[in-house]
Amino acid sequence: MTGGLDGRVVLVTGGGAGIGRALCLACADAGAHVVVSSPGDNGLDTTALVTARGGSALFVRTDVTVAADVEAAVDGAVQSFGCLDAVVHNATSRLSSVAEPIDDIGDDAWSDHLAVSLRGAYHCARAAQPQLRARGGSFLLMTSPAALEGSVALPAYGAVKGALRGLAKSLAVEWGPLGITVNCLSPLAQTPALDNAYRENPALEPRLRQVVPLGRVGDPERDIAPVVVFLLGAGARYITGQTIVVDGGRFTGL
Template sequence: MMVGASLIDRVAIVTGAGQGVGEGIARRLAEEGARVVVAARRAETGEPVAASIRDEGGEAVCIETDVAEAASVRRCVAETVERFGRLDVVVHNAFTGGVPHRLEAARIDKHWSAMSRTSVWASLFCARESYPHLVESSRRPAGDGGGRLILITSPSGVEGSANIPLYSPAKAGQRAIAKSLAREWGPDGITVNCIAPVAASPSLLTAFERNPALQQALEARTPLGRVGDITRDIGSVALFLAGDDSSYVTGQTIVCDGGSFLGL
């Protein structure tokens, strides 16, 4: 259902949009008129989300994308521009990994490589491949464009994690990339920001089912007393960063977790 038109004609790629936070962001951007590419590793998850957006009156396609592979990201960007003629917003959300482990026993192949590839490597791939199109977007008249790169990180990327120690640095690296690219791309008019969400993603809901005490503990430590909604809560922050209202905001991390983490 169209809610507004603040992103009308804009084209956005959202990686990892086959479920969870990425799906919520894709839906929220589409509600505001963006033409959305649901970039998912498997069409089995991405296509139903794209179809659902279309059924609700939005415009969306699924492009199978493995963000860990540069060639796949390159193809996704090229297909997007070929299909829609422009690219204004890239939201890199896809992530793989995060198995609890002890740092002293961690293995690169088992506990690190997938996280590194889908966080820092993939952020750089998305930036590298989308740059000329984001520049072009920023050269459009005010109100008709503005290149945006949004990286989805985590509060753990600031405060570290005892449970998943190597997850935190993978997410921290993305924050530094956002700051660096904010400096590098500022003269081009492109903004680069991060969102650090805590939301009811499928993986978190599964964890709640297995351990109801985890949900109680998380809600108890959250001032707003609930876990975020992927569309209304997280998607709306992404909408702000994707749109014209945030044109003077760059290099920042917006923590969207109900006030649980207050360390920035």
């Protein structure tokens, strides 16, 4: 393997599909041992794809809303690969792409968003910090354009992704003395969730092409994952507390 993550151990939540799968593949291609965390069998598929490309991966079935599951994923990394260098919390609620105006958000949907994105981040932080601290590691939270700009269709999703930005900024200050970097990445990428959104709203695809200066929605593996690989590598060791926007120039307001 060649790349910026040789021998490093990276845990990716929500690694079974979409951007999470792309991150697993890219990190493995860059030389990392990857812990694929997913609540479903699609994590096994990601693991198989990684190994088929000659990479190293371990699947740990993980519901990030359950602290013990996240602790088991961290333990799995340590037992299988000896350490943990980085966590990418990418998992989101299955309702993430389901449009629901703010007036209509009910307790169940709100709770699910809070549980997966936000409580999941808390579980990841708590379980992984001792390992990250020992290695000068990285903690990366996947946020969203909906957090930066707000969203009429996805206000609950935007709220919890915004919360992750607050969490990341304060954790960066809190964990800086421990040698841990904490950042957010806001991607605009072609994912199964975006495909669903296109089906519900056919006008969305041409509109997105129009508003993105680079004229296209990013490819998870070619456009988003390389930035994540960089952020988890030695070259980014002086970057912390930031939201890195990888969206073809869609959002230029930071």
